[in-house]
Amino acid sequence: MEQEAYLQVYRHSLAHILAKAVIELYGKDVQYAIGPQISDGFYYDFVLPQGVTITKDDFKTIENKMHEILKRKEAWTRREVSREEALELFKGQKFKTELIEDLPADEKITVYYTGDDYIDLCRGPHVDNSQELLSAAFEIRSVSGAYWRGDEHKDQMTRIYCYAFPDKQQL
Known part of the structure; x- marks a missing residue:
């Protein structure tokens, strides 16, 4: 795979690992949108559960959870699903259901499973196994607020930014 294409897959796969880490740390009430x-x-x-705020003091805990997840060497599985199945899979996840509802009726909907307990709406591509990311060089660089779809009249979200490169020297 060409270096730039690999880097895109690498970073996008790590974004899913970040989402999985945040859900594991802060609970199933976390609403996750895009990455x-x-x-x-x-x-x-x-959108984090009421009373939960992520600050710089939490960065190391989240990074450690990401490394823990990578060490599990979980497989990534891509599935095409119907609109109805997608809506059922993401019931309770308002941003995912909105994205699904906004898709054209004939659009193929794909989801990715990471291990048995994390699923995300995504076109991919991704790594085949989180083991491919074990040597990942990543670091949370900041946290900020962002409006859903850039619209100030919609939900305010917590956006976590991470640096990610194939090796630590580039970090």
């Missing part, structure tokens, strides 16, 4: 790769890493948007 694209960007020029020097990736971010992921969340």
Whole structure:
């Protein structure tokens, strides 16, 4: 795989690992939205349970949870699902259901499982196994607020930004 394409897959896969880590740390009430790769890493948007705030003091805990997840060497499984099945899989996840409802009726809907307990709405591609990310060089760089879909009239979310490169020297 060409270096730039690999970097995109690498970063996007790590974004899913971040989402899984946040859910494991802060509970199933976490609403998770999107997590694209960007020029020097990736971010992921969340609405956290009431009373939960992520600050710089939490970065190391989240990073450690991400490393713990990677050490599980979980398989990534891609599935195409019907609109109805997708809505059922993401019942209670308002941002995922909104994204599904906004898709054209004939659009193929794909989901990715990471291990048995994490699923995300995603076109991919991703790594085949989290083992491929064991040597990942990543670091949470900041946390900020963001509006869902950039609209100030919609939910305010917590956006976690991470740097991510193939080796620590680039970090």
